[in-house]
Amino acid sequence: MLIQPWDAGLDDSEWQTWIADGHDFGLLSVNGLPGQSPTVVPTHFTSxxxxxxxxxARPNPVWQTIECDPNVTFTVIGDYAFVPGPWRAKPDTPPTDGVPTSYYAAVQFTCQAHIVDEPEAKAELLRRQMAHFQPAGDHAPVAVDEPPYGRMLPGIRGLRLAVTDVRAKFKYDDHKPVEHRTAVADHLTERAEGLDLPAARQQLRRVNRVGPWKS
Structure with a gap:
């Protein structure tokens, strides 16, 4: 993905905090076999x-490709909003001359995929996921020899994605004046549709950290 200098993550803790703040669903992209298109799978993940x-699931079409080429990309996207042109018009121009854009946060992981097939290793992977998604522990034990999960383990395969590179993008008009960015955040808060509110929070957070953009 293209990352302009003003959209780049400010440091590793920025994207790490964003991921930890409930952004645990993304798109796994694997290279296609010769003559085939890449395969993209939406899925939850844990770290x-x-x-x-x-x-x-074992019938998922990704396995043959990963066995041939373990180089994959995992992308997480969130806090996105469409920003209409009039909100971005310069003060001395008609509102209709404003150019619309999209706001969003995205973190893209480049990974080496390692397939997890051994039953106990799969159970341990599931236990780690359950600890994240159901921390109250309100589920049956995830064990190879106990129902219900024991009999379901053969139907899945696990993936451990070893991250080799991370690219983070926070596209919230940071190159625009502070007053402009604050006004757009106000518009998003007033509209309050879809992910407008978290997008506004991200924009104001970046305003507070970046201030006026300096190249």
């Missing part, structure tokens, strides 16, 4: 140190 953990 284990620097690795991402995923499990998918």
């Amino acid at each position: 284990d140190g620097n690795d991402l953990l995923v499990h998918l």
Whole structure:
């Protein structure tokens, strides 16, 4: 993805905090076999140190491709909003001359995929995911020899994605004047549709950190 200097993550803690703040669903992209298109799979994920953990159904078409080429990309997108042209018009121009844009946050992981097939290793992967998604522990034990999960383990395969590179983008008009960005955040808060409110929060957070853009 294209990352302009003013859209780039400010430091690693910025994207790490954003991911930890409930952004745990993304798109796994794997290269296609010769003559085939790439395959993209939407899925939840959890983190284990620097690795991402995923499990998918055994019939999923990604497995043959990953076995041939383990280089994959995992992309997480959120806090997006459409910003209409009049909100971005310069003060000395008609509102209709404003050019619309999209706001969003995105974190893209380049990874080496390692397939997890051994039953106990798959159970441990699921336990880590359940600890994240159901921390109250209101579920049956995830064990190889106990129902219901034991009999379901053969139907899935796990993926441990070893992250080799991270690219983060926070596209919220940081190159525009502070007054402009604050006014757009106000518009988003007033409209309050879809993900307008979290987009406004991201924009104001960046305003507070970046201030006036300096190249």
